[in-house]
Amino acid sequence: MKPSKKNIKNKKQRSVKNMANDFMKEIVRKNPGEIEFHQAVEEVVSSLTTLLKENPIYKHKKFKILERMTEPERIIIFRVPWLDDKGDAQINRGIRIEMNSALGPYKGGLRFHPSVNLGILKFLAFEQVFKNSLTTLPLGGGKGGSDFDPKGKSDNEVMNFCQSFMTELQRHIGPNTDVPAGDIGVGAREVGYLFGQYKRLRNEFTGVLTGKGLGWGGSLIRTEATGYGCVYFAQKMLETRNELIEGKICAVSGSGNVAQHTAEKIIQLNGKVVTLSDSDGYIYDEDGIDEHKLAFVKKLKNIKRGRISEYADKFNCKYFPGKRPWEVKCDIAFPSATQNELNEGEAKDLIKNGCICVAEGANMPSTPEAIKVFQKAKILFAPGKAANAGGVAVSGLEMSQNSERLSWSREEVDKKLFAIMSSIHEQCAKYGKEGDYIDYVKGANIGGFIKVANAMLDQGLV
Numbered sequence: 001m002k003p004s005k006k007n008i009k010n011k012k013q014r015s016v017k018n019m020a021n022d023f024m025k026e027i028v029r030k031n032p033g034e035i036e037f038h039q040a041v042e043e044v045v046s047s048l049t050t051l052l053k054e055n056p057i058y059k060h061k062k063f064k065i066l067e068r069m070t071e072p073e074r075i076i077i078f079r080v081p082w083l084d085d086k087g088d089a090q091i092n093r094g095i096r097i098e099m100n101s102a103l104g105p106y107k108g109g110l111r112f113h114p115s116v117n118l119g120i121l122k123f124l125a126f127e128q129v130f131k132n133s134l135t136t137l138p139l140g141g142g143k144g145g146s147d148f149d150p151k152g153k154s155d156n157e158v159m160n161f162c163q164s165f166m167t168e169l170q171r172h173i174g175p176n177t178d179v180p181a182g183d184i185g186v187g188a189r190e191v192g193y194l195f196g197q198y199k200r201l202r203n204e205f206t207g208v209l210t211g212k213g214l215g216w217g218g219s220l221i222r223t224e225a226t227g228y229g230c231v232y233f234a235q236k237m238l239e240t241r242n243e244l245i246e247g248k249i250c251a252v253s254g255s256g257n258v259a260q261h262t263a264e265k266i267i268q269l270n271g272k273v274v275t276l277s278d279s280d281g282y283i284y285d286e287d288g289i290d291e292h293k294l295a296f297v298k299k300l301k302n303i304k305r306g307r308i309s310e311y312a313d314k315f316n317c318k319y320f321p322g323k324r325p326w327e328v329k330c331d332i333a334f335p336s337a338t339q340n341e342l343n344e345g346e347a348k349d350l351i352k353n354g355c356i357c358v359a360e361g362a363n364m365p366s367t368p369e370a371i372k373v374f375q376k377a378k379i380l381f382a383p384g385k386a387a388n389a390g391g392v393a394v395s396g397l398e399m400s401q402n403s404e405r406l407s408w409s410r411e412e413v414d415k416k417l418f419a420i421m422s423s424i425h426e427q428c429a430k431y432g433k434e435g436d437y438i439d440y441v442k443g444a445n446i447g448g449f450i451k452v453a454n455a456m457l458d459q460g461l462v
């Protein structure tokens with residue numbers, strides 16, 4: 001008896017599913033204990049099943065696209081010795097992952113945090129490849145960092161560390177090779193010290209880092225770009241349901257670069273920000289955080305390097321130690337602190353309290369179980385690789401300005417940022433549309449994947 005069309009389709013689907021299962025088993029075997037990396041790969045692979053079924057070239061044994069995408073092109077691990085203020089030697093570990101250069105020089109931030117390890121940086125580098133592809137700019141993907149903790153260190157200690165870190169890293173990076181930027185624990189101060197040491201050792205002034213100071217090669221709007229871009233993306237999602245940021249109650253987590261500028265843009269668009277947090281707890285300001293209060297947060301976090309609890313003391317609002325803000329009533333949530341900071345129970349709380357939209361400012365802040373809750377409830381949900389791509393997009397624009405030796409105006413960069421976020425939204429909608437619902441996770445993964453995969457096919461087995 002001839003097999004029916006339906007049987008053939010089911011068989012094909014089973015074979016792709018089996019392939020995905022075998023593939024994930026191999027990822028876990030090759031990268032033991034790297035749970036965040038497994039999580040990031042699994043999310044992408046499960047989004048790609050239909051695409052792989054319809055385009056067998058992407059899973060052909062001759063090309064092994066997915067196998068290559070999940071194996072970094074290069075990993076550099078090095079010792080970072082430095083002297084603390086007491087004159088004692090301190091030793092940290094530095095890592096740079098050069099993940100994929102199919103679309104351009106490796107590009108991605110440096111994270112300085114005690115939790116940094118190979119698995120976390122691999123997940124970040126892997127996500128970065130898709131994110132950079134979505135920006136439509138010629139950027140490959142990478143990520144790096146150290147288990148160094150800038151918290152509680154003097155400026156002098158941070159400088160000593162950054163100089164030692166760059167003394168090794170400089171051999172491996174360059175404006176056409178690998179262009180790092182900031183991430184958690186790496187802001188304007190650290191980028192300045194890193195750039196100074198690169199320039200001193202190489203005797204050249206080039207765009208080797210982005211997020212530089214405005215007076216020496218930085219781009220206007222780069223500092224604001226991740227947060228602003230995330231709110232632009234949320235605006236685009238809301239538009240699909242005839243909604244606006246205006247009048248919406250917004251819960252933001254974190255109080256660093258991304259959280260500050262997410263809050264700033266929401267305030268500009270007449271939304272109401274009621275929370276901010278750090279790793280010790282969150283503040284709940286029912287009256288809303290306005291420009292004046294946000295200026296206090298910027299000074300507190302960027303200059304005084306204090307704790308968010310001081311906001312509650314200053315403005316007489318509630319502070320919840322050891323807790324995360326997802327229990328408050330809000331219309332939109334912007335997780336903007338770190339990975340896996342929003343779990344299944346918290347996702348259910350958000351839905352129960354009427355949340356209609358979640359835009360990830362951080363990288364992978366929602367657990368896979370939390371994402372399932374959002375998607376089942378059919379609320380608007382944007383993964384970090386789409387929603388927070390504004391930061392790397394303006395880094396790409398900083399590279400262009402450095403190459404031209406020109407600087408563009410604030411309005412020009414902001415306009416380009418908005419256009420890039422709109423185009424990422426379009427790509428997500430194109431590849432993620434399922435009836436009247438947009439699966440932004442699937443859309444971002446497929447949109448990001450196709451461009452990188454095609455470039456890899458063109459460039460041969462490298």
Ligand code: NDP
Nearest residue numbers: 183184185226254255256257258278279337338362363391
């Ligand atoms: P910052 O270092 O400026 O701020 C990080 C914030 O998150 C701080 O408030 C910090 O609190 C909090 N945080 C960090 N780790 C934890 C933790 N384990 N638990 C709870 N809170 C934590 O970093 P950014 O704002 O630059 O980065 C935030 C997120 O956005 C990260 O996921 C990053 O990868 C992502 N991102 C950043 C981009 C950028 O341009 N900067 C671009 C794209 C994504 P505390 O001070 O107590 O540690």
